[in-house]
Amino acid sequence: MEKLVFIGFGQVARWVAKSACETHQLIGTTRSAARAEELRTYGLETHVLSGELEKDCQALAKLCESACVLVSFPPDGKTDRYLTQALAKNSLGAKAVIYISSTGVYGKETGVVDESTPVDSSFGNNTVRLDAEENWRKIGAIILRAPGLYSPDSGLHTRLLSGTYKLPGDGSKFTSRIHLKDLARIILAIFSRTASSKPIAPGSLYVVGDEKPTTQLEVVTWLCNRLHIPIPESVPLEAVSETLRGNRRVSAQKILKELNLNLEFPTYVEGFSDCLPPQEAEARFR
Numbered sequence: 001m002e003k004l005v006f007i008g009f010g011q012v013a014r015w016v017a018k019s020a021c022e023t024h025q026l027i028g029t030t031r032s033a034a035r036a037e038e039l040r041t042y043g044l045e046t047h048v049l050s051g052e053l054e055k056d057c058q059a060l061a062k063l064c065e066s067a068c069v070l071v072s073f074p075p076d077g078k079t080d081r082y083l084t085q086a087l088a089k090n091s092l093g094a095k096a097v098i099y100i101s102s103t104g105v106y107g108k109e110t111g112v113v114d115e116s117t118p119v120d121s122s123f124g125n126n127t128v129r130l131d132a133e134e135n136w137r138k139i140g141a142i143i144l145r146a147p148g149l150y151s152p153d154s155g156l157h158t159r160l161l162s163g164t165y166k167l168p169g170d171g172s173k174f175t176s177r178i179h180l181k182d183l184a185r186i187i188l189a190i191f192s193r194t195a196s197s198k199p200i201a202p203g204s205l206y207v208v209g210d211e212k213p214t215t216q217l218e219v220v221t222w223l224c225n226r227l228h229i230p231i232p233e234s235v236p237l238e239a240v241s242e243t244l245r246g247n248r249r250v251s252a253q254k255i256l257k258e259l260n261l262n263l264e265f266p267t268y269v270e271g272f273s274d275c276l277p278p279q280e281a282e283a284r285f286r
Helices: 011-020 033-040 053-064 079-089 126-138 156-162 180-195 216-227 253-259 268-275
Strands: 002-007 024-030 045-048 068-071 096-102 110-113 142-146 148-150 177-179 205-207 247-250
Touching: 002 011, 002 053, 011 024, 011 068, 011 180, 024 033, 024 053, 033 045, 053 079, 068 180, 079 126, 096 126, 096 180, 126 142, 142 180, 148 156, 148 180, 148 268, 156 216, 156 268, 177 180, 177 268, 180 253, 205 253, 216 268
Parallel strands: 002 024, 002 068, 024 045, 068 096, 096 142, 110 247, 142 205, 148 177
Antiparallel strands: none
């Protein structure tokens, strides 16, 4: 059974583990015994690291030999650099490595964004994110830049229900998103190509997302109608996080074409219908 090693185990990794539990040997690492117990509940063979960087990287490099590796922890400005340098020093022999990044690297860029769109290194903490991307690409990782992630347990619908969401400005800005199940399918499809005659090239970079970017107001209105709640109040753009002020439409056609993959949830209608209780999604796909 093929090995799948997780470096970082947040919501992306959990969905990949859920999708791959019957086809892969799942391996995770942590520095916490309590966290190790949690990882085991997801079916992972768990290795508790010592906290000594050089020793841990040697152990991690051994785990990654002939494995598929998913890296999905948030960048902190140092861990990615130290980890990739140490893994390279210890001759990382993974079959393929995927690093999960964010379309937030496009910052204030507007309109359609794809792999050719310039990044905005001056925006937010993009310097840290882009530095992490570059460090992982140097050892052959495939970079996936993802927009807003959602699932039945998290996303815009949960923020609307909790009353914590405020509509940025007039809601006319465009946003993109991807259901976590579809992101997991893309990740596993890339890994499955490692054994084919046309593997995805190490160091490749792609953007991912669904096929229908929408204005914030469109998707909020649709969800509020299904949830039978009022549309939330609007607040000035300067009152919301910079990440909610963007106006981008992600085009993921390159990776979907290369993988010959159809999304299970190509638009927010199918995706959020999957997330809502049946009684709330009675108008499914309208």
